[in-house]
Amino acid sequence: MRRDAFPAPRRVPANDIELAVYESGEGVPVVLCHGFPELAYSWRYQLPALADAGYRAIAPDLRGFGLSDKPDGILSYDVLATCADMTGLLDSLDLDDAFFVGHDWGALLLWQMALLHPERMRGFAALNIPFYPRPPVDPIIMMRQVLGDDFYIVNFQDSDEADRSFDADPERFFRSVMRRLPMTRARFDQIPVGKRRPYSLLHGMRKVHFGGEPLLSDDELLVFIDAYRRGGFTAPINWYRNWTRNWELTEGVKQRVCVPTLFVGAVDDILIAPHHIDAMRRYVDDLEVRMIDECGHWTQQEKPDELNRILLEWLSRKA
Numbered sequence: 167m168r169r170d171a172f173p174a175p176r177r178v179p180a181n182d183i184e185l186a187v188y189e190s191g192e193g194v195p196v197v198l199c200h201g202f203p204e205l206a207y208s209w210r211y212q213l214p215a216l217a218d219a220g221y222r223a224i225a226p227d228l229r230g231f232g233l234s235d236k237p238d239g240i241l242s243y244d245v246l247a248t249c250a251d252m253t254g255l256l257d258s259l260d261l262d263d264a265f266f267v268g269h270d271w272g273a274l275l276l277w278q279m280a281l282l283h284p285e286r287m288r289g290f291a292a293l294n295i296p297f298y299p300r301p302p303v304d305p306i307i308m309m310r311q312v313l314g315d316d317f318y319i320v321n322f323q324d325s326d327e328a329d330r331s332f333d334a335d336p337e338r339f340f341r342s343v344m345r346r347l348p349m350t351r352a353r354f355d356q357i358p359v360g361k362r363r364p365y366s367l368l369h370g371m372r373k374v375h376f377g378g379e380p381l382l383s384d385d386e387l388l389v390f391i392d393a394y395r396r397g398g399f400t401a402p403i404n405w406y407r408n409w410t411r412n413w414e415l416t417e418g419v420k421q422r423v424c425v426p427t428l429f430v431g432a433v434d435d436i437l438i439a440p441h442h443i444d445a446m447r448r449y450v451d452d453l454e455v456r457m458i459d460e461c462g463h464w465t466q467q468e469k470p471d472e473l474n475r476i477l478l479e480w481l482s483r484k485a
Contacts, residue, residue, distance in 0.1 A: 179254065180251045181250040187225070194288075198268075204231070207232075236401040265290070297449050340390050426452045
């Protein structure tokens with residue numbers, strides 16, 4: 167989809183903020199929730215496909231991203247606020263419920279939505295990120311012990327180094343991140359565990375040669391660069407800075423997903439191991455799993471046609 171063909175946004179009240187929402191089509195509603203470092207624009211290939219198939223596709227810039235409001239303070243981005251954005255969005259659109267599709271942080275958000283507000287979800291498709299049950303200890307402590315201080319999620323907790331570095335050169339950041347990486351799952355699994363470098367967005371940005379192939383055209387890349395030049399990286403990174411708080415807030419929440427669920431994994435997403443996918447089966451009552459070959463983390467942008475076929479086939483049976 168060309169940059170100038172993407173739907174114009176409208177401001178929609180949701181919870182205590184307003185979200186920029188991009189819509190296409192009419193029919194059964196499907197809400198698309200992007201991840202980090204992304205935008206509603208990441209769904210540019212799904213919006214027309216869903217609309218053409220008779221669905222009402224609704225893609226918000228999530229809280230803190232793009233043209234949506236960016237409230238101050240880390241606690242403004244906890245799981246209760248972000249889930250309330252989704253229920254508030256449905257209320258403003260006069261919708262009792264909807265299908266939801268989430269990628270990356272959008273999937274993490276919607277897994278919690280399925281636990282906290284299942285009555286608002288007709289079904290849920292998670293891209294790349296499987297269900298992780300609430301662990302017995304603070305997950306940041308676990309990440310720090312296993313992956314170290316350089317792991318990007320841990321690094322985000324400790325300082326604003328990432329905010330400042332990404333803000334200083336968003337073009338270089340997106341050119342380093344939005345790529346089809348040369349590392350396949352099979353090659354990654356051959357690396358001894360002790361020799362695997364923890365994933366660091368800062369380290370990747372500082373490389374002389376990024377490796378792999380650019381995922382975005384120059385025009386597409388400009389959409390992301392312009393949005394983050396305007397809004398900065400701190401609000402999106404604040405989602406990560408609530409990892410411990412979210413763990414505290416969800417104490418006692420039953421870890422069972424009862425809504426119909428589709429998981430679409432990418433074979434070469436090296437952050438997600440096959441055993442992570444297998445492990446979630448015991449927690450999700452109605453689960454279907456589809457895997458896309460030769461695809462990394464940016465599934466809806468790397469393999470849009472294959473993803474659209476999978477989503478539409480599942481929706482045709484569940485809607």
